[in-house]
Amino acid sequence: QVQLVESGGGLVQAGTSLRLSCAASGRTFSTYIMGWFRQAPGKEREFVAAINWSGKSTYYADSVKGRFTISRNSAKTTVYLQMNSLQPEDAAVYYCAADAARDTISTTARAYDHWGQGTQVTVSS
Numbered sequence: 366q367v368q369l370v371e372s373g374g375g376l377v378q379a380g381t382s383l384r385l386s387c388a389a390s391g392r393t394f395s396t397y398i399m400g401w402f403r404q405a406p407g408k409e410r411e412f413v414a415a416i417n418w419s420g421k422s423t424y425y426a427d428s429v430k431g432r433f434t435i436s437r438n439s440a441k442t443t444v445y446l447q448m449n450s451l452q453p454e455d456a457a458v459y460y461c462a463a464d465a466a467r468d469t470i471s472t473t474a475r476a477y478d479h480w481g482q483g484t485q486v487t488v489s490s
Contacts, residue, residue, distance in 0.1 A: 387461030
């Protein structure tokens with residue numbers, strides 16, 4: 366049973382930071398590309414960031430570049446999303462996802478095989 370569990374969401378003020386975590390279990394995720402997506406009410410799910418298996422390759426949406434950082438622990442069991450300078454437009458449900466099939470990062474949600482249940486991030490102005 367593949368399982369991704371996100372944590373770390375919450376309510377914060379604009380300009381502050383949050384760190385999201387995604388714990389992976391049930392499979393060897395060490396070779397998977399891991400990504401973060403988000404979905405705000407009434408909007409489509411959008412790509413935020415992704416990291417390859419080694420951690421040496423990352424990719425960010427333009428909207429978060431320079432503010433968010435994706436990383437994974439050495440055991441390749443947990444992926445993090447450090448979010449700095451949060452703005453009200455960053456408010457959404459954030460989802461962790463795993464791509465088991467590809468060697469290169471995709472920004473398309475359909476490329477990812479496994480998904481977490483999501484964690485809510487709310488940013489007050």
